[in-house]
Amino acid sequence: MQELNCVVNGKEVTLRVDPTRNLVDVLRRDLKLTGVKVGCEEGECGACTVLFDGKPVNSCIIPVMKAQGRHVITIEGLAQDGELDPIQEAFIEAGAIQCGFCTPGVVLSAKALLDENPDPDKEEICEALSGHLCRCTGYLQFYDALKIAAEKIAARKA
Amino acid sequence: MTTKRGRVLAGGTDLFLWLKSGKADVDVLVDVSAIEALRTIDVRDDQVVFGAAVTHAEVAAHREIKALFPALADGCRSVGSPQIRNVATLGGNIVSAQPAADSVVPFVALDAQCEIASSSGTRVVPLEELYEGVGKSRVDATKEIITKIIVKRPDGPSANAYSRISPREAMSLPVVNAASLIVTDGKVIVEARIVTAPVATTPFRAKRAEAFLVGKNPSSLGDLAEAASIAQDEARPRDSLVRGSGEYRKILVKDLVEMTLYRAAERLG
Numbered sequence: 001m002q003e004l005n006c007v008v009n010g011k012e013v014t015l016r017v018d019p020t021r022n023l024v025d026v027l028r029r030d031l032k033l034t035g036v037k038v039g040c041e042e043g044e045c046g047a048c049t050v051l052f053d054g055k056p057v058n059s060c061i062i063p064v065m066k067a068q069g070r071h072v073i074t075i076e077g078l079a080q081d082g083e084l085d086p087i088q089e090a091f092i093e094a095g096a097i098q099c100g101f102c103t104p105g106v107v108l109s110a111k112a113l114l115d116e117n118p119d120p121d122k123e124e125i126c127e128a129l130s131g132h133l134c135r136c137t138g139y140l141q142f143y144d145a146l147k148i149a150a151e152k153i154a155a156r157k158a
Numbered sequence: 159m160t161t162k163r164g165r166v167l168a169g170g171t172d173l174f175l176w177l178k179s180g181k182a183d184v185d186v187l188v189d190v191s192a193i194e195a196l197r198t199i200d201v202r203d204d205q206v207v208f209g210a211a212v213t214h215a216e217v218a219a220h221r222e223i224k225a226l227f228p229a230l231a232d233g234c235r236s237v238g239s240p241q242i243r244n245v246a247t248l249g250g251n252i253v254s255a256q257p258a259a260d261s262v263v264p265f266v267a268l269d270a271q272c273e274i275a276s277s278s279g280t281r282v283v284p285l286e287e288l289y290e291g292v293g294k295s296r297v298d299a300t301k302e303i304i305t306k307i308i309v310k311r312p313d314g315p316s317a318n319a320y321s322r323i324s325p326r327e328a329m330s331l332p333v334v335n336a337a338s339l340i341v342t343d344g345k346v347i348v349e350a351r352i353v354t355a356p357v358a359t360t361p362f363r364a365k366r367a368e369a370f371l372v373g374k375n376p377s378s379l380g381d382l383a384e385a386a387s388i389a390q391d392e393a394r395p396r397d398s399l400v401r402g403s404g405e406y407r408k409i410l411v412k413d414l415v416e417m418t419l420y421r422a423a424e425r426l427g
Contacts, residue, residue: 019187022174042175043242044329055215055244061174062245063167066189109240130328131239 006067008033009077017064024048024059026067027074035075035104039133046132049105050074056109056131075104078111086156087111090149098136106132110146119150162186166299168211168250171242190303191247199223205311210249210272210304214261218243227309228425229264229320229337229418236260236320236335239328249304252288255295257362258332258355264320266361267337267353268309276302289360314348316341319421321414332356333401336414340376340422347371352385352419354411357395364389364415376423386416 001016008031017026022041027033027050036059039047043061050059051073052066078085087110090096097103106129113120113128120128125146134142164186167173176182190196196211201222208217217223218235237243237251237260251259252272262285270285274297285307288296297304322335334354341349350371352364367389374381390412397404 020177043171043238046239046241049241052244056241057245058171058241061171063170063174063187063189066170066191127328128240131241 002065004065004068006069007071009073019063019065021064022060023050023062023064023067023072026064027059027072033074033076037101037104039101044133045102046105046109047102049108049132051108051112054112054115056105056112058131073108073111075107078107085111086152087114087145087149090152091145094141094145094148096138096141096145098134098138102132102134102136106134106142110142110149114146114150114153118153120146164188164300166190166253166303168253169213169246170250171238171246172250172254184300196249196305201226203311206309208248208307208309210252210307211247213244214238214246214248214251215240215243217248217261226311227264227268227318229267229318229339229422230261230309232320233260233262233264233322233335233337236322236324236327236332242329248307252285252304252307253295253297253299255289255291255293256356257289257292257358257360258335259361260322260332260335263335263353263355263361264318264337265307265309266363267318267320267339267351269339269351271308271310272297272304273306273308274302275305280305282308286361286363291359312339312341312349314341314343315426317422317425319418319425321417321421323410323414331400334395334407334410334414336411336418338415338418338422340371340419340426342376342426345375347374347376350385352389352415354389354393354415356401357393357407357411362393364392366392367415371419376426379420379423382419382423383416385419386412389415 002019004015037047039045041060043058048060162185165184167187167189191211196209198209200207214234214237224231251261266286318339320337322332324330324332336354339351350368355361367385393411395404395407
Protein backbone atom coordinates (compact mmCIF):
# COMPACT_ATOMS: atom_id res chain seq x y z
CA MET A 1 0.00 0.00 0.00
CA GLN A 2 1.17 3.49 -0.81
CA GLU A 3 0.01 6.93 0.22
CA LEU A 4 -1.62 8.93 -2.54
CA ASN A 5 -2.11 12.69 -2.27
CA CYS A 6 -4.03 14.43 -5.00
CA VAL A 7 -6.80 16.93 -5.60
CA VAL A 8 -10.08 15.47 -6.81
CA ASN A 9 -12.82 17.86 -7.90
CA GLY A 10 -11.09 20.68 -6.02
CA LYS A 11 -10.72 18.81 -2.73
CA GLU A 12 -7.43 17.52 -1.36
CA VAL A 13 -7.53 13.78 -0.93
CA THR A 14 -5.19 11.45 0.98
CA LEU A 15 -5.65 7.72 0.55
CA ARG A 16 -3.79 4.48 1.19
CA VAL A 17 -4.00 2.52 -2.03
CA ASP A 18 -2.68 -0.62 -3.65
CA PRO A 19 -0.49 0.82 -6.45
CA THR A 20 -1.45 -1.95 -8.88
CA ARG A 21 -5.01 -0.57 -9.08
CA ASN A 22 -6.15 1.74 -11.83
CA LEU A 23 -7.41 5.25 -11.22
CA VAL A 24 -11.01 4.56 -12.20
CA ASP A 25 -11.33 1.83 -9.60
CA VAL A 26 -10.11 4.12 -6.82
CA LEU A 27 -12.36 6.95 -7.98
CA ARG A 28 -15.42 4.69 -8.03
CA ARG A 29 -14.86 2.42 -5.03
CA ASP A 30 -12.86 4.51 -2.59
CA LEU A 31 -14.20 7.97 -3.42
CA LYS A 32 -17.68 6.83 -4.55
CA LEU A 33 -17.44 8.92 -7.71
CA THR A 34 -19.56 6.53 -9.73
CA GLY A 35 -20.21 9.08 -12.49
CA VAL A 36 -16.95 7.77 -13.93
CA LYS A 37 -17.94 4.71 -15.94
CA VAL A 38 -16.02 1.53 -16.63
CA GLY A 39 -16.49 0.37 -20.20
CA CYS A 40 -13.86 -1.59 -22.09
CA GLU A 41 -11.15 -1.30 -19.41
CA GLU A 42 -8.47 -1.08 -22.06
CA GLY A 43 -8.44 2.54 -23.13
CA GLU A 44 -10.60 2.10 -26.23
CA CYS A 45 -14.07 3.41 -25.40
CA GLY A 46 -13.54 6.61 -23.39
CA ALA A 47 -16.32 5.94 -20.84
CA CYS A 48 -13.83 6.33 -17.97
CA THR A 49 -12.50 9.68 -19.20
CA VAL A 50 -11.52 12.14 -16.47
CA LEU A 51 -9.51 15.34 -16.64
CA PHE A 52 -5.94 15.00 -15.43
CA ASP A 53 -4.48 18.48 -14.88
CA GLY A 54 -7.16 19.66 -17.32
CA LYS A 55 -6.49 17.09 -20.03
CA PRO A 56 -8.73 14.13 -20.87
CA VAL A 57 -7.27 10.71 -20.09
CA ASN A 58 -8.67 7.17 -19.88
CA SER A 59 -8.66 6.53 -16.13
CA CYS A 60 -8.91 2.76 -16.69
CA ILE A 61 -5.33 2.60 -17.96
CA ILE A 62 -3.84 5.08 -15.49
CA PRO A 63 -2.02 3.30 -12.66
CA VAL A 64 -3.45 5.09 -9.63
CA MET A 65 -0.09 6.41 -8.37
CA LYS A 66 0.20 8.54 -11.49
CA ALA A 67 -2.39 10.77 -9.79
CA GLN A 68 0.18 11.73 -7.13
CA GLY A 69 0.15 15.52 -6.85
CA ARG A 70 -2.28 15.89 -9.77
CA HIS A 71 -5.63 17.57 -10.18
CA VAL A 72 -8.35 15.14 -11.21
CA ILE A 73 -11.81 16.25 -12.32
CA THR A 74 -14.68 13.83 -12.73
CA ILE A 75 -18.19 14.58 -13.95
CA GLU A 76 -19.18 15.18 -10.31
CA GLY A 77 -16.78 18.14 -10.25
CA LEU A 78 -18.48 20.14 -13.00
CA ALA A 79 -21.64 21.45 -11.35
CA GLN A 80 -20.95 24.38 -9.02
CA ASP A 81 -23.18 25.16 -5.99
CA GLY A 82 -25.92 22.93 -7.33
CA GLU A 83 -25.88 24.57 -10.76
CA LEU A 84 -25.06 22.55 -13.82
CA ASP A 85 -22.10 23.51 -15.96
CA PRO A 86 -23.20 25.15 -19.24
CA ILE A 87 -21.86 22.09 -21.08
CA GLN A 88 -24.15 19.85 -19.06
CA GLU A 89 -27.10 22.16 -19.76
CA ALA A 90 -26.23 22.09 -23.45
CA PHE A 91 -26.18 18.29 -23.53
CA ILE A 92 -29.69 18.24 -22.04
CA GLU A 93 -30.98 20.87 -24.48
CA ALA A 94 -29.50 19.07 -27.48
CA GLY A 95 -30.83 15.71 -26.33
CA ALA A 96 -27.25 14.46 -26.42
CA ILE A 97 -28.02 11.75 -23.89
CA GLN A 98 -29.51 8.38 -24.57
CA CYS A 99 -28.50 5.62 -22.19
CA GLY A 100 -26.09 8.03 -20.53
CA PHE A 101 -23.18 5.63 -20.13
CA CYS A 102 -20.72 7.46 -22.37
CA THR A 103 -22.03 10.92 -21.47
CA PRO A 104 -19.83 11.78 -18.45
CA GLY A 105 -16.68 11.09 -20.45
CA VAL A 106 -17.89 12.98 -23.50
CA VAL A 107 -18.85 16.00 -21.37
CA LEU A 108 -15.35 16.06 -19.86
CA SER A 109 -13.64 15.87 -23.26
CA ALA A 110 -15.98 18.68 -24.36
CA LYS A 111 -14.91 20.73 -21.35
CA ALA A 112 -11.21 20.21 -22.10
CA LEU A 113 -11.80 21.30 -25.71
CA LEU A 114 -13.88 24.39 -24.87
CA ASP A 115 -11.47 25.48 -22.12
CA GLU A 116 -8.72 25.56 -24.72
CA ASN A 117 -10.68 26.53 -27.80
CA PRO A 118 -13.92 28.44 -27.06
CA ASP A 119 -15.16 28.35 -30.67
CA PRO A 120 -14.22 25.00 -32.22
CA ASP A 121 -15.26 24.07 -35.76
CA LYS A 122 -16.84 20.76 -36.67
CA GLU A 123 -13.52 19.07 -37.42
CA GLU A 124 -12.03 20.15 -34.09
CA ILE A 125 -15.09 18.85 -32.25
CA CYS A 126 -14.91 15.52 -34.08
CA GLU A 127 -11.22 15.14 -33.27
CA ALA A 128 -11.70 16.06 -29.61
CA LEU A 129 -14.47 13.47 -29.23
CA SER A 130 -12.84 10.79 -31.38
CA GLY A 131 -11.80 8.77 -28.34
CA HIS A 132 -15.39 8.13 -27.26
CA LEU A 133 -17.68 5.34 -28.34
CA CYS A 134 -21.43 5.92 -28.04
CA ARG A 135 -23.21 2.62 -28.63
CA CYS A 136 -26.54 4.47 -28.87
CA THR A 137 -24.82 6.27 -31.80
CA GLY A 138 -25.83 9.74 -30.63
CA TYR A 139 -22.80 11.34 -32.23
CA LEU A 140 -24.60 14.12 -34.13
CA GLN A 141 -26.25 15.36 -30.93
CA PHE A 142 -22.80 15.74 -29.36
CA TYR A 143 -21.91 18.13 -32.11
CA ASP A 144 -25.11 20.15 -31.55
CA ALA A 145 -24.47 20.15 -27.79
CA LEU A 146 -20.97 21.53 -28.17
CA LYS A 147 -22.18 24.32 -30.44
CA ILE A 148 -24.85 25.25 -27.86
CA ALA A 149 -22.29 25.00 -25.04
CA ALA A 150 -19.85 27.27 -26.84
CA GLU A 151 -22.61 29.88 -27.26
CA LYS A 152 -23.64 29.62 -23.62
CA ILE A 153 -20.07 30.06 -22.40
CA ALA A 154 -19.51 33.03 -24.71
CA ALA A 155 -22.78 34.61 -23.50
CA ARG A 156 -21.72 34.24 -19.86
CA LYS A 157 -18.40 35.92 -20.54
CA ALA A 158 -20.00 38.77 -22.50
CA MET B 159 16.75 -10.84 -0.26
CA THR B 160 15.31 -11.75 -3.63
CA THR B 161 16.00 -9.53 -6.58
CA LYS B 162 12.99 -7.46 -7.48
CA ARG B 163 12.04 -7.31 -11.11
CA GLY B 164 11.70 -3.66 -11.96
CA ARG B 165 10.66 -1.99 -15.16
CA VAL B 166 10.45 1.53 -16.51
CA LEU B 167 6.92 2.87 -16.79
CA ALA B 168 6.24 5.90 -18.99
CA GLY B 169 2.68 6.61 -20.15
CA GLY B 170 1.69 3.03 -19.39
CA THR B 171 -0.94 2.86 -22.13
CA ASP B 172 0.60 -0.42 -23.34
CA LEU B 173 2.42 -1.68 -20.25
CA PHE B 174 -0.51 -1.34 -17.87
CA LEU B 175 -2.60 -3.56 -20.19
CA TRP B 176 0.24 -6.09 -20.48
CA LEU B 177 0.47 -6.30 -16.70
CA LYS B 178 -3.26 -6.97 -16.51
CA SER B 179 -3.17 -9.66 -19.19
CA GLY B 180 -0.01 -11.28 -17.82
CA LYS B 181 2.07 -10.45 -20.89
CA ALA B 182 4.39 -8.51 -18.56
CA ASP B 183 5.20 -9.26 -14.95
CA VAL B 184 7.07 -6.97 -12.58
CA ASP B 185 7.55 -6.34 -8.88
CA VAL B 186 8.39 -2.67 -9.19
CA LEU B 187 7.39 -0.02 -11.70
CA VAL B 188 9.56 3.08 -11.95
CA ASP B 189 7.46 5.90 -13.39
CA VAL B 190 9.70 8.26 -15.36
CA SER B 191 6.93 10.24 -17.04
CA ALA B 192 7.16 13.27 -14.74
CA ILE B 193 10.97 13.72 -14.85
CA GLU B 194 11.34 17.30 -16.03
CA ALA B 195 14.53 16.61 -18.05
CA LEU B 196 12.63 14.03 -20.14
CA ARG B 197 9.71 16.38 -20.76
CA THR B 198 11.16 19.05 -23.07
CA ILE B 199 11.43 19.64 -26.81
CA ASP B 200 14.60 21.61 -27.57
CA VAL B 201 14.68 23.10 -31.07
CA ARG B 202 18.27 24.06 -31.91
CA ASP B 203 19.84 25.36 -35.11
CA ASP B 204 21.41 22.03 -36.03
CA GLN B 205 19.11 19.51 -34.35
CA VAL B 206 15.93 18.97 -32.37
CA VAL B 207 16.12 17.05 -29.11
CA PHE B 208 12.95 15.40 -27.81
CA GLY B 209 12.78 14.23 -24.21
CA ALA B 210 11.61 10.62 -24.25
CA ALA B 211 8.67 11.34 -21.93
CA VAL B 212 7.19 14.00 -24.21
CA THR B 213 3.66 12.93 -25.12
CA HIS B 214 2.25 12.47 -28.61
CA ALA B 215 -0.25 15.26 -27.95
CA GLU B 216 2.59 17.64 -27.14
CA VAL B 217 4.43 16.87 -30.37
CA ALA B 218 1.24 17.08 -32.46
CA ALA B 219 0.48 20.55 -31.05
CA HIS B 220 4.03 21.94 -31.17
CA ARG B 221 4.16 24.85 -33.60
CA GLU B 222 7.84 24.53 -34.56
CA ILE B 223 7.65 20.76 -34.97
CA LYS B 224 4.59 21.11 -37.20
CA ALA B 225 6.61 23.46 -39.42
CA LEU B 226 9.93 21.54 -39.37
CA PHE B 227 8.77 17.93 -39.19
CA PRO B 228 5.13 17.76 -40.32
CA ALA B 229 5.65 14.02 -40.87
CA LEU B 230 6.28 13.59 -37.16
CA ALA B 231 3.47 15.90 -36.03
CA ASP B 232 1.01 14.07 -38.31
CA GLY B 233 2.25 10.67 -37.13
CA CYS B 234 1.87 11.66 -33.49
CA ARG B 235 -1.62 12.99 -34.18
CA SER B 236 -2.59 9.55 -35.54
CA VAL B 237 -1.79 7.63 -32.37
CA GLY B 238 -4.81 6.24 -30.48
CA SER B 239 -7.21 8.93 -29.34
CA PRO B 240 -6.82 12.31 -27.61
CA GLN B 241 -6.95 10.54 -24.23
CA ILE B 242 -4.16 8.17 -25.28
CA ARG B 243 -2.05 10.93 -26.86
CA ASN B 244 -2.22 12.97 -23.64
CA VAL B 245 -0.48 10.15 -21.80
CA ALA B 246 1.48 7.96 -24.24
CA THR B 247 5.12 9.00 -24.70
CA LEU B 248 7.58 9.01 -27.60
CA GLY B 249 9.98 6.74 -25.73
CA GLY B 250 7.18 4.34 -24.88
CA ASN B 251 6.10 4.04 -28.50
CA ILE B 252 9.68 3.14 -29.45
CA VAL B 253 10.10 0.53 -26.70
CA SER B 254 6.72 -1.06 -27.50
CA ALA B 255 8.36 -1.78 -30.88
CA GLN B 256 5.33 -2.12 -33.11
CA PRO B 257 6.61 -1.90 -36.71
CA ALA B 258 3.88 0.55 -37.72
CA ALA B 259 4.10 2.78 -34.62
CA ASP B 260 2.81 6.10 -35.92
CA SER B 261 5.53 8.22 -34.30
CA VAL B 262 8.35 5.78 -35.06
CA VAL B 263 7.77 5.53 -38.82
CA PRO B 264 8.33 9.29 -39.36
CA PHE B 265 11.16 9.31 -36.80
CA VAL B 266 12.96 6.63 -38.85
CA ALA B 267 12.40 8.64 -42.03
CA LEU B 268 14.01 11.59 -40.22
CA ASP B 269 16.95 9.36 -39.18
CA ALA B 270 16.28 9.86 -35.47
CA GLN B 271 18.94 8.77 -32.98
CA CYS B 272 18.12 7.61 -29.45
CA GLU B 273 20.16 8.27 -26.35
CA ILE B 274 19.87 5.29 -24.03
CA ALA B 275 21.04 5.41 -20.43
CA SER B 276 21.80 2.59 -18.03
CA SER B 277 23.96 2.09 -14.95
CA SER B 278 26.91 1.45 -17.28
CA GLY B 279 26.63 4.78 -19.12
CA THR B 280 24.88 6.22 -22.14
CA ARG B 281 24.96 5.28 -25.81
CA VAL B 282 23.43 6.81 -28.92
CA VAL B 283 21.87 4.40 -31.41
CA PRO B 284 19.90 4.98 -34.63
CA LEU B 285 16.24 4.40 -33.82
CA GLU B 286 15.83 2.01 -36.75
CA GLU B 287 18.37 -0.35 -35.13
CA LEU B 288 16.34 -0.65 -31.94
CA TYR B 289 13.86 -3.20 -33.29
CA GLU B 290 14.60 -6.82 -32.41
CA GLY B 291 11.29 -7.96 -33.87
CA VAL B 292 7.57 -7.29 -33.70
CA GLY B 293 6.84 -5.97 -30.19
CA LYS B 294 10.43 -6.66 -29.16
CA SER B 295 12.81 -3.77 -28.56
CA ARG B 296 16.58 -3.86 -28.12
CA VAL B 297 16.02 -1.36 -25.32
CA ASP B 298 15.72 -3.44 -22.16
CA ALA B 299 13.20 -1.57 -20.04
CA THR B 300 14.22 -3.58 -17.00
CA LYS B 301 17.76 -2.17 -17.11
CA GLU B 302 17.86 0.93 -19.29
CA ILE B 303 15.87 3.89 -20.42
CA ILE B 304 15.61 6.03 -23.54
CA THR B 305 16.36 9.58 -22.44
CA LYS B 306 16.39 11.55 -25.70
CA ILE B 307 15.39 11.27 -29.32
CA ILE B 308 17.62 13.42 -31.50
CA VAL B 309 16.77 14.53 -35.03
CA LYS B 310 19.45 16.36 -37.03
CA ARG B 311 18.19 19.17 -39.21
CA PRO B 312 19.33 18.41 -42.78
CA ASP B 313 22.00 20.71 -44.26
CA GLY B 314 20.22 21.45 -47.52
CA PRO B 315 16.60 22.35 -48.29
CA SER B 316 14.48 19.44 -47.14
CA ALA B 317 10.90 18.39 -46.63
CA ASN B 318 9.04 15.46 -45.13
CA ALA B 319 5.54 14.01 -45.06
CA TYR B 320 3.53 11.22 -43.46
CA SER B 321 0.40 9.39 -44.45
CA ARG B 322 -1.64 6.42 -43.24
CA ILE B 323 -4.73 4.47 -44.18
CA SER B 324 -6.91 3.02 -41.46
CA PRO B 325 -10.54 1.93 -41.05
CA ARG B 326 -11.34 5.06 -39.06
CA GLU B 327 -9.33 8.06 -37.93
CA ALA B 328 -9.15 7.34 -34.21
CA MET B 329 -8.33 4.20 -32.19
CA SER B 330 -7.43 2.36 -35.32
CA LEU B 331 -4.23 0.63 -36.37
CA PRO B 332 -2.88 1.58 -39.79
CA VAL B 333 -3.51 -0.79 -42.69
CA VAL B 334 -0.36 0.80 -44.11
CA ASN B 335 1.51 3.95 -43.18
CA ALA B 336 4.44 5.72 -44.82
CA ALA B 337 6.81 8.61 -44.22
CA SER B 338 9.26 10.23 -46.61
CA LEU B 339 12.12 12.70 -46.32
CA ILE B 340 13.69 14.49 -49.27
CA VAL B 341 16.91 16.49 -48.94
CA THR B 342 18.18 18.56 -51.89
CA ASP B 343 21.17 20.72 -52.73
CA GLY B 344 18.76 23.35 -54.00
CA LYS B 345 18.46 21.61 -57.38
CA VAL B 346 18.45 17.85 -57.17
CA ILE B 347 17.75 15.29 -54.47
CA VAL B 348 20.90 14.36 -52.53
CA GLU B 349 19.22 12.12 -49.97
CA ALA B 350 15.86 10.40 -49.70
CA ARG B 351 14.52 8.26 -46.89
CA ILE B 352 11.32 6.30 -47.45
CA VAL B 353 9.78 4.27 -44.63
CA THR B 354 6.64 2.19 -44.76
CA ALA B 355 4.92 -0.23 -42.36
CA PRO B 356 3.73 -2.72 -41.34
CA VAL B 357 5.29 -4.67 -44.18
CA ALA B 358 8.13 -6.27 -42.19
CA THR B 359 9.05 -6.94 -38.56
CA THR B 360 10.52 -3.45 -38.34
CA PRO B 361 9.66 -0.12 -39.96
CA PHE B 362 10.72 -0.88 -43.55
CA ARG B 363 13.19 1.32 -45.45
CA ALA B 364 12.61 1.18 -49.20
CA LYS B 365 16.31 1.53 -49.93
CA ARG B 366 16.16 0.87 -53.66
CA ALA B 367 13.54 3.55 -54.04
CA GLU B 368 15.66 5.91 -51.93
CA ALA B 369 18.75 5.27 -54.11
CA PHE B 370 16.71 5.78 -57.28
CA LEU B 371 15.74 9.30 -56.19
CA VAL B 372 19.30 10.54 -55.63
CA GLY B 373 20.21 12.96 -58.42
CA LYS B 374 16.59 13.36 -59.55
CA ASN B 375 14.75 16.63 -59.66
CA PRO B 376 12.17 16.75 -56.84
CA SER B 377 9.68 18.46 -59.14
CA SER B 378 9.75 15.50 -61.55
CA LEU B 379 6.48 13.80 -60.60
CA GLY B 380 7.29 10.89 -62.90
CA ASP B 381 10.43 10.10 -60.93
CA LEU B 382 8.58 10.34 -57.63
CA ALA B 383 5.92 7.95 -58.96
CA GLU B 384 8.64 5.57 -60.21
CA ALA B 385 10.24 5.58 -56.75
CA ALA B 386 6.86 4.68 -55.24
CA SER B 387 6.58 1.75 -57.68
CA ILE B 388 10.04 0.56 -56.65
CA ALA B 389 9.01 0.80 -52.99
CA GLN B 390 5.91 -1.27 -53.78
CA ASP B 391 8.14 -3.87 -55.40
CA GLU B 392 10.48 -3.97 -52.38
CA ALA B 393 7.80 -4.20 -49.70
CA ARG B 394 6.52 -7.63 -48.66
CA PRO B 395 3.33 -7.06 -46.68
CA ARG B 396 1.70 -10.23 -45.37
CA ASP B 397 -1.94 -11.22 -45.56
CA SER B 398 -3.55 -10.04 -42.35
CA LEU B 399 -7.05 -10.72 -41.08
CA VAL B 400 -6.93 -7.37 -39.29
CA ARG B 401 -5.23 -5.18 -41.86
CA GLY B 402 -6.15 -6.71 -45.22
CA SER B 403 -4.53 -8.89 -47.86
CA GLY B 404 -0.87 -8.58 -48.72
CA GLU B 405 -1.76 -7.86 -52.32
CA TYR B 406 -4.03 -4.97 -51.37
CA ARG B 407 -1.55 -3.57 -48.90
CA LYS B 408 1.25 -3.73 -51.46
CA ILE B 409 -0.79 -1.42 -53.69
CA LEU B 410 -1.35 0.87 -50.72
CA VAL B 411 2.42 1.03 -50.19
CA LYS B 412 2.77 2.55 -53.65
CA ASP B 413 -0.10 4.97 -53.13
CA LEU B 414 1.05 6.15 -49.72
CA VAL B 415 4.73 6.44 -50.63
CA GLU B 416 3.74 8.39 -53.74
CA MET B 417 1.49 10.65 -51.67
CA THR B 418 4.20 11.38 -49.12
CA LEU B 419 6.79 12.07 -51.84
CA TYR B 420 4.42 14.41 -53.69
CA ARG B 421 3.55 16.19 -50.48
CA ALA B 422 7.19 16.51 -49.44
CA ALA B 423 8.12 17.84 -52.91
CA GLU B 424 5.27 20.34 -52.66
CA ARG B 425 6.55 21.48 -49.27
CA LEU B 426 9.99 22.05 -50.79
CA GLY B 427 8.28 24.72 -52.86
